[in-house]
Amino acid sequence: MALLRPLMRMLATLVVASFLIFSILALLPGDLAAFLASRSNTKPSEESLAAIREQFGLNQPLLHRYGDWLTGALHGDFGESWLTGAPVADLFAQRMGPTLLLGVSIFGLGSAITFLWGGFAALRPGRLVDHTLTILAILGATLPGFVLGLLAIRVFASGLGWASVIGDGTMRTVTLPALVGAIGLSSYWARPFRALVVDALASDWALAARARGLTETRLLFRHALPNALLGFLPFLGVGLAGALTGAILIETVFSWPGLGAFVIDAIKRRDLPIVQAFAVLAVAFYVVTTALADLAARALSPRMQRSGR
Amino acid sequence: MTGLAITQLHVRFANGAHVLRGIDLTVAKGERLALVGESGCGKTTLIRALLGLLEPGARVLGQMLLDGQEVPGPDPRALRGTRIGYVPQNPLSALNPLLPVGRQIAEAWEAHGRRIADATLSAELAAVGIADATRMMTYRPARWSGGMLQRALILAATAHRPALVMADEPTSAVDRPLARQMLELLAERSGTLIAVTHDLDLIDGLVDRVVVLYGGRIVEDAPAARFLVGPRHPYARALLEALPRPGRLPRGLDGDPPSPLAPDAGCAFAPRCPSPCALAAELPMLAEGVACHLGTGR
Amino acid sequence: MIASHSSARITGAALLTLVLTLILIGPLVWSVSPTDQNLMAVVQPPSVSHPIGTDQYGRDLLARLIDGGRVSLISAVLIVGGSLVIGTLVGLAATLDGIVARLITQAIDMALALPSLILALVIVGALGIGMGNLIFAFVAVGWPWYARLVRGIARERLSAPDILAARLAGVGRLAVMTGHVVPHLAARLAAAAALDLGYTLGALAGFSYLGLGAQAPAAEWGLMLRDAQMFFTAAPWLLIGPCACIGAVVAAALLLAEDLAQTGGRG
Numbered sequence: 001m002a003l004l005r006p007l008m009r010m011l012a013t014l015v016v017a018s019f020l021i022f023s024i025l026a027l028l029p030g031d032l033a034a035f036l037a038s039r040s041n042t043k044p045s046e047e048s049l050a051a052i053r054e055q056f057g058l059n060q061p062l063l064h065r066y067g068d069w070l071t072g073a074l075h076g077d078f079g080e081s082w083l084t085g086a087p088v089a090d091l092f093a094q095r096m097g098p099t100l101l102l103g104v105s106i107f108g109l110g111s112a113i114t115f116l117w118g119g120f121a122a123l124r125p126g127r128l129v130d131h132t133l134t135i136l137a138i139l140g141a142t143l144p145g146f147v148l149g150l151l152a153i154r155v156f157a158s159g160l161g162w163a164s165v166i167g168d169g170t171m172r173t174v175t176l177p178a179l180v181g182a183i184g185l186s187s188y189w190a191r192p193f194r195a196l197v198v199d200a201l202a203s204d205w206a207l208a209a210r211a212r213g214l215t216e217t218r219l220l221f222r223h224a225l226p227n228a229l230l231g232f233l234p235f236l237g238v239g240l241a242g243a244l245t246g247a248i249l250i251e252t253v254f255s256w257p258g259l260g261a262f263v264i265d266a267i268k269r270r271d272l273p274i275v276q277a278f279a280v281l282a283v284a285f286y287v288v289t290t291a292l293a294d295l296a297a298r299a300l301s302p303r304m305q306r307s308g309r
Numbered sequence: 310m311t312g313l314a315i316t317q318l319h320v321r322f323a324n325g326a327h328v329l330r331g332i333d334l335t336v337a338k339g340e341r342l343a344l345v346g347e348s349g350c351g352k353t354t355l356i357r358a359l360l361g362l363l364e365p366g367a368r369v370l371g372q373m374l375l376d377g378q379e380v381p382g383p384d385p386r387a388l389r390g391t392r393i394g395y396v397p398q399n400p401l402s403a404l405n406p407l408l409p410v411g412r413q414i415a416e417a418w419e420a421h422g423r424r425i426a427d428a429t430l431s432a433e434l435a436a437v438g439i440a441d442a443t444r445m446m447t448y449r450p451a452r453w454s455g456g457m458l459q460r461a462l463i464l465a466a467t468a469h470r471p472a473l474v475m476a477d478e479p480t481s482a483v484d485r486p487l488a489r490q491m492l493e494l495l496a497e498r499s500g501t502l503i504a505v506t507h508d509l510d511l512i513d514g515l516v517d518r519v520v521v522l523y524g525g526r527i528v529e530d531a532p533a534a535r536f537l538v539g540p541r542h543p544y545a546r547a548l549l550e551a552l553p554r555p556g557r558l559p560r561g562l563d564g565d566p567p568s569p570l571a572p573d574a575g576c577a578f579a580p581r582c583p584s585p586c587a588l589a590a591e592l593p594m595l596a597e598g599v600a601c602h603l604g605t606g607r
Numbered sequence: 608m609i610a611s612h613s614s615a616r617i618t619g620a621a622l623l624t625l626v627l628t629l630i631l632i633g634p635l636v637w638s639v640s641p642t643d644q645n646l647m648a649v650v651q652p653p654s655v656s657h658p659i660g661t662d663q664y665g666r667d668l669l670a671r672l673i674d675g676g677r678v679s680l681i682s683a684v685l686i687v688g689g690s691l692v693i694g695t696l697v698g699l700a701a702t703l704d705g706i707v708a709r710l711i712t713q714a715i716d717m718a719l720a721l722p723s724l725i726l727a728l729v730i731v732g733a734l735g736i737g738m739g740n741l742i743f744a745f746v747a748v749g750w751p752w753y754a755r756l757v758r759g760i761a762r763e764r765l766s767a768p769d770i771l772a773a774r775l776a777g778v779g780r781l782a783v784m785t786g787h788v789v790p791h792l793a794a795r796l797a798a799a800a801a802l803d804l805g806y807t808l809g810a811l812a813g814f815s816y817l818g819l820g821a822q823a824p825a826a827e828w829g830l831m832l833r834d835a836q837m838f839f840t841a842a843p844w845l846l847i848g849p850c851a852c853i854g855a856v857v858a859a860a861l862l863l864a865e866d867l868a869q870t871g872g873r874g
Contacts, residue, residue: 146816147853204402270735275728279728
């Protein structure tokens with residue numbers, strides 16, 4: 001029951017957000033007519049515009065169009081590209097793989113760096129490792145991902161020749177872009193994670209566990225880390241979604257053949273069905289991920305436990 | 310020599326706080342001692358110093374011997390739970406909230422390389438008064454009551470029948486009648502017992518001796534029976550008068566306890582002392598169980 | 608967290624002063640045009656006549672860095688200022704009673720549950736590309752953070768005993784807001800705005816880098832990096848100026864925000 005409310009809330013957010021995106025793109029002056037005007041040198045006649053509006057159903061009331069679009073979207077039909085007429089779903093399917101590979105790599109590598117880095121810093125609060133963490137985290141957060149990416153290409157790819165400059169969307173070239181994304185991600189993550197571990201190690205129950213004769217290693221792995229990870233779940237949720245958003249920039253830097261660069265291109269060409277589908281999917285992914293992380297944290301928290309085990 | 314012998318114990322924290330300022334304390338084997346004082350007087354620090362669990366950067370000076378052997382010694386971890394038991398302050402926050410209670414209590418054995426079968430653990434829990442122990446031990450702490458957790462924690466602290474058991478306010482988180490039971494259980498399961506407590510009226514008949522700490526020093530050290538009827542140090546009298554008694558209102562103590570950061574400046578209690586004293590600028594030494602220039606304080 | 612508060616403040620202030628000096632005093636000292644092309648001197652390494660080199664059209668990079676900094680910083684300040692003002696008003700409105708305030712509260716929470724950069728992308732997609740549209744889009748997705756912060760502080764203040772006493776004594780709601788709530792917002796809003804300024808500058812540069820913000824031939828730090836994209840393997844100096852400046856502003860913002868958050872603007 002307690003989990004039902006956040007679920008309803010998540011659904012409501014999804015509906016409102018998709019409607020918001022739909023109406024922004026439908027009402028603001030960038031509609032199909034403007035798109036066509038920008039494509040051809042001659043201004044299209046009113047008749048041909050009306051015919052096109054009729055053909056794409058653009059003269060229907062907004063709510064009606066949203067309803068149609070949503071029904072289609074729920075069946076995996078996101079309309080057709082204005083530019084090429086190809087189904088948006090197909091265009092996305094072709095480019096989803098590389099984006100997922102990069103996003104998951106950034107997330108995994110970022111988590112690994114965070115846990116090692118924040119964990120070590122937490123074991124030596126106030127010492128050299130700890131201070132280094134703080135300074136590196138600020139430095140890491142200082143350079144936006146794409147700046148870091150450009151510098152990384154210069155140093156590692158074209159400078160030292162360790163990696164390929166151009167990403168081909170496969171495991172072979174994923175290391176450098178993933179590392180760049182992971183450094184940005186762990187710069188944001190490391191300090192909150194460190195604080196959670198430090199809090200756990202300084203808690204009443206940690207003192208009591210030490211007084212039972214537990215080693216620091218056992219205290220860390222059996223008691224402190226599970227507690228810190230539980231508190232860290234919401235950060236992981238936002239971070240997973242953030243890894244996807246950040247990937248757009250990193251994809252462009254590394255010429256990664258994913259969704260990001262494709263969508264940026266669509267925005268420039270005002271191919272709105274693509275922008276719309278991407279925005280709704282990205283928002284849905286973000287909302288669902290953060291909500292799930294939140295739900296997981298609630299479900300695992302000790303207060304929620306109903307039955308034994 | 311058996312029992313606990315502390316000589317000239319000083320503890321200074323990294324921030325400069327001089328929390329313990331020369332503690333001399335001998336507790337005979339089997340003796341039960343109540344450690345009394347306001348928060349910040351150094352009670353908890355004394356306990357943590359014996360366990361070797363002071364915060365990083367704390368400096369310890371002086372000697373602590375348990376049955377003639379130095380504590381916390383070169384391997385403090387091996388001593389914890391075996392030679393020295395510790396009952397934490399607030400049972401509700403003294404166990405990891407994510408792990409079943411049974412598995413955490415079992416650590417009292419496992420941490421010292423011993424396996425304990427579930428059935429044995431359940432029997433041990435039942436022996437300290439936990440009903441339905443087999444089922445309860447599989448639950449996480451949130452489903453336990455404060456009193457039951459306290460019993461489980463007493464079991465964990467006394468699992469190896471340590472030579473010294475220290476309890477940090479074992480009665481603060483439970484109801485009055487339960488508090489008495491807790492103290493009884495503790496007294497029954499421990500040899501030498503040091504119990505930090507505020508509940509002066511609960512210790513009657515359960516402890517042999519009362520030691521009062523003020524500003525990091527012992528200001529009174531007296532047999533319990535005499536202390537409860539006639540404390541000698543003015544601070545100890547104020548503590549007893551602060552207790553509710555039939556027929557009179559409790560009288561509070563004005564002023565603040567001395568800061569552990571302040572350097573020594575004569576009698577630490579002088580600013581709050583009701584009796585004028587000509588020697589307030591000098592540090593009173595512990596003599597005949599009381600550290601007061603006015604002798605008996607009368 | 609930093610070694611000491613004052614060192615964070617001094618480093619942050621020094622970095623900010625350095626960049627501001629470059630942008631404000633720079634044009635007086637360095638009067639080279641940022642848009643004049645010279646196809647005889649393209650992608651030149653640093654020299655006396657071009658202290659940090661030239662780009663692929665032979666434009667002077669120092670002049671572009673100075674000019675671009677003005678665009679970047681003014682845009683970031685406009686965005687942060689706009690978000691702050693709107694967010695503060697909405698946040699205060701959310702503490703009033705009644706159905707409207709409840710709806711506002713709901714709207715804030717919902718807006719916070721959405722990924723702001725994606726929404727900004729949608730708005731730019733709808734309005735068309737350009738710096739003005741980008742600024743509008745950033746304000747449109749930026750205000751809810753300030754609204755939440757202000758709402759939290761205001762609620763806390765409104766339930767404080769001295770405010771209750773003032774209300775009981777007949778002081779009006781508006782007077783309470785302006786006299787007892789708004790003054791408490793300043794320090795925490797300043798810390799949030801400082802942090803946001805750095806973040807916004809980085810995000811703006813990112814959008815310009817993607818080609819969604821400032822348009823050629825204008826100079827903007829992100830756009831300069833975009834222009835450098837094709838040539839920087841051979842001409843790494845194309846990266847140095849914009850990277851150093853973006854890094855300096857973001858670092859200054861982080862350091863100053865940390866200092867403000869810890870001292871509350873005092874000390």
